[in-house]
Amino acid sequence: MLKTGKELLLDAQKNRYAVGAFNVNNMEIVQAIINAAEELNSPVVLQASQGGLGYAGVEYIASLGKLAGRNANVPVALHLDHGTDFKQIVQCIRHGFTSVMIDASKYPLEENIAYTKKVVEIAHAAGVTVEAELGKISGTEDDISVDERDATFTDPDEARYFVDETDVDYLAIAVGTAHGVYKGEPKLDYDRIKAIRQKVDAPLVLHGSSGVPAESLKKAIPLGICKINIDTDIRATFAQAVKEYLEDNPDQIDPRKILGPATEAMKRTIMDKMKIFGSNNRA
Ligand code: G3H
Ligand code: ZN
Numbered sequence: 001m002l003k004t005g006k007e008l009l010l011d012a013q014k015n016r017y018a019v020g021a022f023n024v025n026n027m028e029i030v031q032a033i034i035n036a037a038e039e040l041n042s043p044v045v046l047q048a049s050q051g052g053l054g055y056a057g058v059e060y061i062a063s064l065g066k067l068a069g070r071n072a073n074v075p076v077a078l079h080l081d082h083g084t085d086f087k088q089i090v091q092c093i094r095h096g097f098t099s100v101m102i103d104a105s106k107y108p109l110e111e112n113i114a115y116t117k118k119v120v121e122i123a124h125a126a127g128v129t130v131e132a133e134l135g136k137i138s139g140t141e142d143d144i145s146v147d148e149r150d151a152t153f154t155d156p157d158e159a160r161y162f163v164d165e166t167d168v169d170y171l172a173i174a175v176g177t178a179h180g181v182y183k184g185e186p187k188l189d190y191d192r193i194k195a196i197r198q199k200v201d202a203p204l205v206l207h208g209s210s211g212v213p214a215e216s217l218k219k220a221i222p223l224g225i226c227k228i229n230i231d232t233d234i235r236a237t238f239a240q241a242v243k244e245y246l247e248d249n250p251d252q253i254d255p256r257k258i259l260g261p262a263t264e265a266m267k268r269t270i271m272d273k274m275k276i277f278g279s280n281n282r283a
Helices: 005-015 027-040 050-056 056-073 085-095 109-125 156-164 191-198 215-223 232-248 255-277
Strands: 019-023 044-049 076-083 098-103 128-133 136-141 145-148 170-171 204-206 225-230
Touching: 005 019, 005 044, 005 128, 005 170, 005 191, 019 027, 019 076, 019 255, 027 044, 027 232, 027 255, 044 050, 050 056, 056 076, 056 085, 056 170, 076 085, 076 255, 085 098, 085 109, 098 109, 109 128, 109 156, 128 156, 128 204, 156 170, 156 191, 170 191, 191 204, 191 215, 215 225, 215 232, 215 255, 225 232, 225 255, 232 255
Parallel strands: 019 044, 019 225, 044 076, 076 098, 098 128, 128 170, 170 204, 204 225
Antiparallel strands: 136 145
């Protein structure tokens, strides 16, 4: 079942769990995510970044995502992750994405609001729901990089103003996580999540969640985090599985034999995340 992001996240908010949003770049990752979701009876977000769309092509990703979503016996949203290009956002909506992110977080507040409003207007007209970002999350997610020195945490009052002004459906906040591999242990600002939630009704989104300890995520979810983005941990699992397989089978040339174990390994990583998020048996 293909659903909007909002439908998934409102149920998560009501029942105090989080939906995993996992980055997809090819068929094997889509299959790993959908198989994990079906095995655990969990709702799930398939998300593609601009880098992912550049690699596979928007038509391929949209076709894979729609097929997987329609055939799945769990609710699936197909989401554009960190969209910065208005034309590409429109293209995704046209190709059947059910959710899009406009990431104008690098701009000053009023400009971020103006860009977000424009996307909300066209997306809502097409029945698509929208994520925006306020505050700056450090690290690198595909082609978006924010230096540690430029990272800024989300201000709760600004968050309320931003959501009221834009009518955005869910909000990505900067509360101590970072994209990519962590150097030390990430420290989440739980008081800030709580303060934002007190001012904002929209479900909150946590980016850069790979490498964040399970206990930290479990603490953040009841405070208002309803969508948790994971990319790096899936990449690491994929790379490790392929390396191991080829070390053991150096003469293997069949892509199916090489990628099959990686798909299985990614599925297990994703299932572990879903259990941490509490989304199992919520479909
Ligand atoms: O938007 C995608 C996520 O924020 C992924 O972050 O690669 O650190 O898991 P991650
Ligand atoms: Zn992100």
